[in-house]
Amino acid sequence: MNNVSFPRPRQSDVGEKLRVEVREFLNDWRGARHDQHAATIFGGFDPQFSEALGARGWIGMGFPKRYGGGGYGLVERYVVLEELLGARAPITAHAVADRQSGPLLLRYGSERQREEILPRIAAGKCTFSIGMSEPDSGSDLASVRTRATKVDGGWLVNGAKIWTTNAHRSHYMILLCRTSPASQTRHEGLSQFLVDMKKSGIVCRPIVNIAGDQDFNEVHFQDVLLPADALIGAEGDGWRQVTSELAFERSGPERFLSHLGVLEELATALKRQRSPEGVKALGRLVAHLATLRRMSRSVATLIADEQDPALHAALVKDLGTVFEQEIPEVARLVLRTEPDPTASDSYSVALAHVILNAPSSTIRGGTKEVLRGIVAKSLGLR
Ligand SMILES: Cc1cc2nc3c(=O)[nH]c(=O)nc-3n(C[C@H](O)[C@H](O)[C@H](O)COP(=O)(O)OP(=O)(O)OC[C@H]3O[C@@H](n4cnc5c(N)ncnc54)[C@H](O)[C@@H]3O)c2cc1C
The missing domain is CATH 2.40.110.10 (Butyryl-CoA Dehydrogenase, subunit A, domain 2)
Known part of the structure; x- marks a missing residue:
């Protein structure tokens, strides 16, 4: 039977230094563009933003330097990614290449494929599907x-x-x-x-x-x-390669941070409309978020240590995406606001976007039933 302990996430001084740099970069960017992106879920598709990040060395961070990467560890990459997601930055143009296609090519690709493609991914100039x-x-x-x-x-x-x-x-x-x-x-x-x-x-x-x-x-x-x-x-x-690719896809912070915008909007709205029940519900969601973050950072540590993260990644994706779907359900009940993508207040807009997008969380990247099958099998339950 598989051991399901989640190891203590590794701290990284380099990562914490990067966190400060990324926040400064995002503050500058936000100054000009925050309103435009405030209600979006994943932050949007913006090749220019991807190139700016690439110029900073924040894409393909784990690739070796000879392929244009930063030679960083996964823990440092995790820090940068959670800052970007937290700010709802428009990372969609490079996210798949950075998260899974690049690492797949690094692991299984030919030397020619690596030399030709990885530097372009790291520069933020290459979109993958x-x-x-x-x-x-x-x-x-x-x-x-x-x-x-x-x-x-x-x-x-x-x-x-x-x-x-x-x-x-x-x-x-x-x-x-x-x-x-x-x-x-x-x-x-x-x-x-x-x-x-x-x-x-x-x-x-x-x-x-x-x-x-x-x-x-x-x-x-x-x-x-x-x-x-x-x-x-x-x-x-192909099967072995795809399975290893899916572990990259399933464990990251994008599996529980994509609706963070609504949590923030809810907190802001609760400052205006007093609701003890609302504050309690928000506190419960934030506590869940902290636990998910701890689990997901553990998976990054497991992958960095070259251990098989398939079971842990399936658990994080299942719990993370169910959490993402719970956010609009709770938000909708706590404050009686009509979700409306055309409204003038940002809470109604964010809520409308999340309600329409939440159903897909538990489908893309593997449905929750399939993930639970993987968990059951790994635990020897079937
Ligand atoms: C927003 C979004 C983006 C996507 N992007 C991509 C992409 O970029 N590339 C890509 O290749 N795919 C993508 N997908 C597809 C996604 O990976 C599939 O939809 C998903 O794997 C489910 O497959 P299916 O739609 O064929 O449903 P099915 O496999 O037919 O499943 C239908 C239902 O049966 C259940 N089911 C199926 N098998 C089992 C089982 N063994 N045990 C228990 N229950 C089971 C499922 O949980 C589900 O509820 C995306 C999907 C969404 C929603």
Whole structure:
């Protein structure tokens, strides 16, 4: 049975020094732009902001210096990320590349892929999307049907992906394909590819979400010819690679800080409208937040120590996203405010955004039922 202790998070003097620098940088940025972003959930897609962060050395912080990175540890990266999320900074243009595609290439990519792509990610000039889910394969990723066939000069890709966040504005996608038929073990025969989104035969069809935003897409591949060296890692090793990538995706502070804006707005609103019940409810949420932060920082320490964080990451993502959904539920009951994305007061606007976006928290990156399955299996319960 797995040991589920969450080790004491490592403190870093370098990280705490960085925290001060990031806060100063964000104060300057906020001076000009805070109002515009005050009610947003993830802070928005802003390539210029990503480039400014890249120039500071705050993207790809864990990459070795020879690939344009800062050679920092994960603990320092965590400090910078939580400051950015806390300020609701617009990090979407580089977040996926920084969090998972870059580390994936660092671990499994060829030397050519690392040399070509990692410095661009670290400079904040490279947006990535994740091509895993398909119309009939979301939770059950082993059943993907998009196929890459070996041909003269490379690989021919045919199939479709769905819910692909930012595919329409990405430079690259990390694409999961079947490269040989499923044998008795369905997890065999899958491979990952680095796909240049400018390749002919790729069509992105927008999907508009319930909040009226276009963040994700359907992406169709029709006879897309990829060069032989687009393969990432070993042919047929896709499942192992994807599993390690998902641990990066599931454990970070973005899994419980994306609705922080509403908590802040609620605290401000409670200063105006006295409500002892409201203050109690806010205190309870903040206590949960502190516990989640402690757990998530533990996972960063585990990953830094090269231990398997899959169980811990699943727990953090499940608890974190359920917490994110609880915030609008509590906020809605505490203060009788009509959520309205067009209102003039920032609390109503923030509440409306969060109510519309909260349902997706427990789906993207692995549904809560699937995560609980992983936890149960790891604990020997099934
Ligand atoms: C906002 C958002 C952004 C996304 N971005 C991306 C992206 O960039 N790239 C990408 O590849 N995907 C992305 N996704 C897709 C997401 O990862 C999938 O939607 C998710 O994995 C669920 O897959 P599905 O939609 O096929 O649902 P299904 O797998 O069909 O699940 C339907 C229901 O059945 C339950 N279920 C399924 N299997 C089990 C099981 N074994 N045990 C118990 N219950 C089960 C699920 O929990 C769910 O409630 C995104 C989704 C959202 C909402």
